[in-house]
Amino acid sequence: MVKDIKKLEKIAQQLRIEIIKMITNAGSGHPAGSLGIADVMTALYFNVMKHDPKKPKWNKRDRLILSNGHVCPARYAAMAYAGYFPKKELMNLRKFGSKLQGHPSYTDFPAIESSSGPLGLNLSIAIGQALALKMDKNPATVYCVTSDGDHNEGNTWEAIMFAGNRKINNLINIIDRNHIQLSGKTKNIMPLEPLKEKYLAFNWSVIVINGNKISEIIKACERAKKIKKPVAIIANIIPGRGVSFMEGKSEWHGKAPKKEQAEQALKQLTR
Ligand SMILES: Cc1ncc(C[n+]2csc(CCOP(=O)(O)OP(=O)(O)O)c2C)c(N)n1
Numbered sequence: 001m002v003k004d005i006k007k008l009e010k011i012a013q014q015l016r017i018e019i020i021k022m023i024t025n026a027g028s029g030h031p032a033g034s035l036g037i038a039d040v041m042t043a044l045y046f047n048v049m050k051h052d053p054k055k056p057k058w059n060k061r062d063r064l065i066l067s068n069g070h071v072c073p074a075r076y077a078a079m080a081y082a083g084y085f086p087k088k089e090l091m092n093l094r095k096f097g098s099k100l101q102g103h104p105s106y107t108d109f110p111a112i113e114s115s116s117g118p119l120g121l122n123l124s125i126a127i128g129q130a131l132a133l134k135m136d137k138n139p140a141t142v143y144c145v146t147s148d149g150d151h152n153e154g155n156t157w158e159a160i161m162f163a164g165n166r167k168i169n170n171l172i173n174i175i176d177r178n179h180i181q182l183s184g185k186t187k188n189i190m191p192l193e194p195l196k197e198k199y200l201a202f203n204w205s206v207i208v209i210n211g212n213k214i215s216e217i218i219k220a221c222e223r224a225k226k227i228k229k230p231v232a233i234i235a236n237i238i239p240g241r242g243v244s245f246m247e248g249k250s251e252w253h254g255k256a257p258k259k260e261q262a263e264q265a266l267k268q269l270t271r
């Protein structure tokens with residue numbers, strides 16, 4: 001477990017560098033969301049979650065369910081740096097036969113807990129796992145990451161309603177609230193506000209944070225674990241974080257940088 005925030009910030013920056021290299025090498029992928037969620041992935045894998053990279057199926061591990069599967073480069077990079085597999089394998093992103101599929105595939109890579117890509121499905125999976133852990137009297141926590149896009153799907157709201165009703169208190173939903181989606185700003189496509197009030201109305205507890213501040217992410221998770229209800233952490237995130245020409249831009253939702261753009265991005269991330 002890494003406690004030093006400066007060290008954690010360095011890891012997050014390293015993950016961003018890997019994300020740019022991975023997506024550029026693959027020639028396709030989702031840089032904006034991946035760069036944005038890198039701080040959350042760092043906080044989870046290097047501080048918050050109880051897990052053992054050498055025993056990915058350890059029964060008492062905390063679970064991470066990534067619902068917006070397209071940001072998986074950030075998760076894969078965090079897992080490689082945490083020791084789940086050699087870092088050089090990161091360049092296999094999106095390659096045929098690789099465990100690092102462009103949308104996470106559980107059958108190819110069981111350490112990721114669930115497959116995702118179709119939005120709106122994985123909060124339900126997280127709830128199922130949280131309930132199963134309770135039935136087994138297993139003290140592990142289920143962390144779910146969902147996105148703006150996930151909240152455009154009806155199934156997500158059914159899951160929110162169910163978890164609130166059942167007071168599922170071993171479930172923490174970290175919302176990647178980066179205000180963009182595939183083709184534009186969330187507020188112009190399907191406005192989610194007032195998101196906090198919606199969750200409160202469904203009997204959840206809500207914590208709002210800056211999702212690019214690792215200290216805030218860690219503190220929010222610590223607080224959330226003590227609350228006797230499901231908790232939504234609304235993590236306000238800058239998509240494309242760290243690369244000036246990608247920040248806040250839905251144009252970078254789903255395309256790889258060209259060679260010169262990647263070089264410019266890496267220059268910014270390494271200075
Ligand atoms: C059920 C479903 N419908 C449509 C899509 C196509 N799709 C991929 S990403 C996306 C929107 C993404 O929004 P968000 O998750 O907020 O992504 P961000 O741009 O912030 O990374 C859509 C509609 C999908 N993956 N799943």
Ligand SMILES: [Mg+2]
Pocket residue numbers: 147148149176177178179180181
């Ligand atoms: Mg988004």
